[in-house]
Amino acid sequence: xxxEKSLLNKLxxxxxxxxxxxxxxAQRMAYHLLDKDREGALxxxxxxxxxxDEIGNCERCRDYTxxxxxxxxxxxxxxEQTLCVVESPADVAAIESTGSYTGKYFVLMGxxxxxxxxxxxxxxxxxLKTLVEQTDCQEIIVATSATVEGEATAHFxxxxxxxxxxxxxxxxxxxxxxxxxxxxxYLDSSTLALSLANxxxx
Amino acid sequence: xxxEKSLLNKLxxxxxxxxxxxxxxAQRMAYHLLDKDREGALxxxxxxxxxxDEIGNCERCRDYTxxxxxxxxxxxxxxEQTLCVVESPADVAAIESTGSYTGKYFVLMGxxxxxxxxxxxxxxxxxLKTLVEQTDCQEIIVATSATVEGEATAHFxxxxxxxxxxxxxxxxxxxxxxxxxxxxxYLDSSTLALSLANxxxx
Ligand SMILES: [Zn+2]
Ligand SMILES: [Zn+2]
Numbered sequence: 102x103x104x105e106k107s108l109l110n111k112l113x114x115x116x117x118x119x120x121x122x123x124x125x126x127a128q129r130m131a132y133h134l135l136d137k138d139r140e141g142a143l144x145x146x147x148x149x150x151x152x153x154d155e156i157g158n159c160e161r162c163r164d165y166t167x168x169x170x171x172x173x174x175x176x177x178x179x180x181e182q183t184l185c186v187v188e189s190p191a192d193v194a195a196i197e198s199t200g201s202y203t204g205k206y207f208v209l210m211g212x213x214x215x216x217x218x219x220x221x222x223x224x225x226x227x228x229l230k231t232l233v234e235q236t237d238c239q240e241i242i243v244a245t246s247a248t249v250e251g252e253a254t255a256h257f258x259x260x261x262x263x264x265x266x267x268x269x270x271x272x273x274x275x276x277x278x279x280x281x282x283x284x285x286x287y288l289d290s291s292t293l294a295l296s297l298a299n300x301x302x303x
Numbered sequence: 304x305x306x307e308k309s310l311l312n313k314l315x316x317x318x319x320x321x322x323x324x325x326x327x328x329a330q331r332m333a334y335h336l337l338d339k340d341r342e343g344a345l346x347x348x349x350x351x352x353x354x355x356d357e358i359g360n361c362e363r364c365r366d367y368t369x370x371x372x373x374x375x376x377x378x379x380x381x382x383e384q385t386l387c388v389v390e391s392p393a394d395v396a397a398i399e400s401t402g403s404y405t406g407k408y409f410v411l412m413g414x415x416x417x418x419x420x421x422x423x424x425x426x427x428x429x430x431l432k433t434l435v436e437q438t439d440c441q442e443i444i445v446a447t448s449a450t451v452e453g454e455a456t457a458h459f460x461x462x463x464x465x466x467x468x469x470x471x472x473x474x475x476x477x478x479x480x481x482x483x484x485x486x487x488x489y490l491d492s493s494t495l496a497l498s499l500a501n502x503x504x505x
Contacts, residue, residue, distance in 0.1 A: 108354045108369045115350040118343030119321075120335045121328070129488075131354070132393050133322045135367055136412075139355045141320030146355070148317040149348035152310045152333070153341045165337055167310045191334050210338075286331075 109135075161232065163208040163225055165190045173205060180204045182239040186229065186258060188212055188246060191286040196244065199294040204242075207232065212250035213257055224254070226261055233265050241272045242300055247279045259303050273300040311337075363434065365410040365427055367392045375399075375408060382406045384441040388431065388460060390414055390448060393488040398446065401496040406444075409434065414452035415459055426456070428463055435467050443474045444502055449481045461505050475502040 109131060116127035134142040158164065159171035166172070173179055173193075183204030187193055193206050209224040221227065232238065241262050245251035259272045276299030279288065288296075311333060318329035336344040360366070361373035368374070375381055375395075385406030389395055395408050411426040423429070434440065443464050447453035461474045478501030481490065490498075 107374065108350070108358055109367055112350045112354040115343070115347040118336070118340050118347055119332050126323070128393065128396065130321050132367075132391065134320070134351070135354065135358060135392075138320050141317070142351050142355045145317040145320055146348040146351035148310070148314045149336070149344050149351075152314040152337065153344045153348070156310055156337055165311055165334075172309065189334065190337075191330065194330065 158210075159208075162206050163210055163228070164193055164206060178203075181237050183242065184232070184238050184240070185242045185244050187244045187285070188251065188254075189286070192244065195286055195288065195290075195293060196297070199290045199297065201294045201297055204240075209245070209254065212245060212248075212254045214250055221257065221261075226258065229258070230261055230265065233262055233270060234268070238270060241270055242275070242297070243272060243303070244275050244285065246284050247275075248282060248284070255303065272303055274303045276300050360412075361410075364408050365412055365430070366395055366408060380405075383439050385444065386434070386440050386442070387444045387446050389446045389487070390453065390456075391488070394446060397488055397490065397492075397495060398499070401492045401499065403496045403499055406442075411447070411456065414447060414450075414456045416452055423459065423463075428460065431460070432463055432467065435464055435472060436470070440472060443472055444477070444499070445474060445505070446477050446487065448486050449477075450484055450486070457505065474505055476505045478502050 112131045113124065113127045116122055116130050117124065119127075122130070155167040156165050157167070159166045159174055160169050161174045162171060164171045164173070168175070180203050184207055185196060185202060185204055186207045186209065187196065188209050188211065190208055193208060196202050196206075207225070207229050211219055211224050213219060213221070213224060233241070241258070243255040243258050245254045245258075255274055262270050262272050275296040279285070279292070279296050285293070314333045315326065315329045318324055318332050319326065321329075324332070357369040358367050359369070361368045361376055362371050363376045364373060366373045366375070370377070382405050386409055387398060387404060387406055388409045388411065389398065390411050390413065392410055395410060398404050398408075409427070409431050413421055413426050415421060415423065415426060435443070443460070445457040445460050447456045447460075457476055464472050464474050477498040481487070481494070481498050487495070
């Protein structure tokens with residue numbers, strides 16, 4: 102008996118790499134795919150491999166992309182004078198879904214967290230500074246989460262940006278409307294749109 | 304802008320083939336894999352492909368297996384005189400998890416449902432009859448769900464088995480303990496073990 106080594110058991114194990122999927126759901130997923138959607142499962146296998154092999158970070162904004170520059174950075178219709186700084190690619194998607202932002206982004210891929218060894222370099226703040234220096238950027242909207250780390254990161258960014266020589270860049274934070282302690286990714290679009298409209302100077 | 308065709312969007316779409324996974328969770332899964340577990344995602348891609356390409360049905364019991372006979376059918380230590388008839392591979396796994404059954408299985412892969420065109424042939428009842436005729440089977444435990452279709456299927460099986468010539472096969476049903484309308488797959492192991500121990504003649 103080597104039940105543990107069967108392809109089905111391997112699949113049930115591998116499915117548990119998905120967040121929120123335990124043994125029981127993984128088993129249910131495996132049976133569902135075998136029973137009813139082998140084609141979908143093969144497409145998923147293929148798309149997982151392509152995505153993991155080919156998706157890297159945009160050279161300009163650090164968002165995920167399979168190209169050297171992401172689609173938003175490549176899009177010349179987007180306003181380059183406004184830069185929205187977010188924690189994660191999921192936050193870019195959340196803001197895009199409001200349809201009320203036409204500027205560009207910079208993705209930190211985290212927040213400052215000195216105790217975890219995450220300093221300014223790890224979240225690309227040098228790269229952000231260079232971007233502000235070398236482009237026509239006039240305004241920075243810091244859209245980090247309303248958490249302790251998010252606030253600390255926002256203030257740090259504000260200091261850096263206002264230290265750029267020979268340039269006056271306004272720095273704002275998302276308006277009241279983001280719940281205290283809330284994570285951007287889970288906000289509804291209309292609250293998020295309101296927060297963008299009412300952004301406040303910091 | 305061809306945002307819809309990016310590898311990330313393709314992956315978010317493909318992940319929705321998983322049961323219970325909508326757009327929002329698929330997005331969260333994709334970001335989690337890209338951020339934190341590319342290795343797990345590649346292993347999942349690989350295991351999905353192997354499973355979908357290679358897993359078929361056991362020639363004897365119809366359970367899922369990549370071999371011609373599944374591990375339980377191949378296992379000579381399992382008692383061949385008792386055959387437990389279940390609706391699905393998930394039910395085999397549920398009964399195995401009780402650790403209180405040492406016989407073999409037959410998997411219907413469904414229930415009788417004439418209105419949906421699922422008759423005796425579709426759930427392998429000819430094959431089940433042949434199995435009873437040609438092996439040392441002495442007892443059949445019908446472990447279909449306590450639903451209308453499950454009960455109808457159980458009675459149909461009982462009639463077929465008791466019609467096998469020159470052989471006295473006892474047919475039982477899982478004991479009281481399976482909740483009315485309940486599906487086997489979601490039962491806790493101890494209720495299921497109790498139901499096996501108290502199985503009743505039908
Ligand atoms: Zn970019
Ligand atoms: Zn088998």
